[in-house]
Amino acid sequence: MGSDTAVAHHVEDSNAVWDGGKSPMKSSYGKLMMWYFLLSDAFTFAGFLIAYGTLRVSMPTWPVPDFVFQSLPGGIHNAPLIFVTIMTFVLLFSSFTMVRAVQEGKRENKRGVVIWMILTIIGGAAFLGCQAWEWTTLIKGEHMSVTTNPFGTHTAAGAYLNKDGTVSNETFEAGESYLMHMAHADDHGHGDDHADDHGGDHADDGHHEEGHADSYGVYNLEKSKDYPFATVDERGYIHRKFKVTEGDEDGMVKTEQFGPKAFGALFFFITGFHGFHVLSGVIFLIIIMLNVASGLYEKRKNEYEMVEKMGLYWHFVDLVWIFVFLVFYLI
Numbered sequence: 001m002g003s004d005t006a007v008a009h010h011v012e013d014s015n016a017v018w019d020g021g022k023s024p025m026k027s028s029y030g031k032l033m034m035w036y037f038l039l040s041d042a043f044t045f046a047g048f049l050i051a052y053g054t055l056r057v058s059m060p061t062w063p064v065p066d067f068v069f070q071s072l073p074g075g076i077h078n079a080p081l082i083f084v085t086i087m088t089f090v091l092l093f094s095s096f097t098m099v100r101a102v103q104e105g106k107r108e109n110k111r112g113v114v115i116w117m118i119l120t121i122i123g124g125a126a127f128l129g130c131q132a133w134e135w136t137t138l139i140k141g142e143h144m145s146v147t148t149n150p151f152g153t154h155t156a157a158g159a160y161l162n163k164d165g166t167v168s169n170e171t172f173e174a175g176e177s178y179l180m181h182m183a184h185a186d187d188h189g190h191g192d193d194h195a196d197d198h199g200g201d202h203a204d205d206g207h208h209e210e211g212h213a214d215s216y217g218v219y220n221l222e223k224s225k226d227y228p229f230a231t232v233d234e235r236g237y238i239h240r241k242f243k244v245t246e247g248d249e250d251g252m253v254k255t256e257q258f259g260p261k262a263f264g265a266l267f268f269f270i271t272g273f274h275g276f277h278v279l280s281g282v283i284f285l286i287i288i289m290l291n292v293a294s295g296l297y298e299k300r301k302n303e304y305e306m307v308e309k310m311g312l313y314w315h316f317v318d319l320v321w322i323f324v325f326l327v328f329y330l331i
Helices: 001-018 029-058 081-104 108-143 221-226 259-293 305-330
Strands: 150-155 158-161 167-172 177-179 230-232 238-244 251-257
Touching: 029 259, 029 305, 081 108, 081 305, 108 305, 238 305, 259 305
Parallel strands: none
Antiparallel strands: 150 177, 158 167, 158 238, 230 238, 238 251
16 A cells, blocks of 8 residues: 555656656756757758858869958958957857856846947947948959859969060969959940959969959950950859969960859858848847846846846857868858
């Protein structure tokens, strides 16, 4: 009889854990659902980054990050990865301020929560501003898009040809990075003076300046036949020709092509998708911070659990950026 009673009490205690009054994982329903969401989102980002890696290893040429991401505000160039490092530091610092906000919430310190959440919001907004500047530089300054990638690497050593067919003194080695030599034509068939000498260490630090044109200068599409050693595609970009100077194809003349389209498409999509997460996080941070300031969560006496749930999301966004930074900027 005693054993039957003990079993009955054990069953009742087990049922009590799952009757909705208590959580078997000592976690609230809201935090548990947040973990489910973050897990599913992690699989989404993993799929995107795996796709990027698969396409990259399948391409014979791919842009070198040190060459693509070497600009700083104020016209500073030839500073590889400095700007994106600043972006990363800003986002990671915002993660620290979010930790402090959660800590103050555990202490039921409303003022401390508001202050640290404001700093987190500023960090997230600063990161978005940096990303907007980077995108603007690549799109407007370098003519990069989801369908056009002006960055690539040389697969053969050579020297560019002048418009009269002679070999210029601008040489390059196989495997070097380049930014496509191009000049975009307007509706009247004239270029926009952006056909400067890009090409890594051997030309203008790899970046152009306004009003600086290369040997082709401003040209007219109707007179493109005057430049036999450069071709113009349907978008009005000029492709410079070069002479291979070593290897089995020594002496052959080739046209420099754009880099693989997949780079631009994947870069804007994946960094944009992450940026959308940051933007969403900043919006929710503002809403929760206003609720904290109004005293909404103070009345619940639950250690500002909503702030803690928002902290889980924000740390996830920071962690994902580490992987994006590794894949796009370091490898």
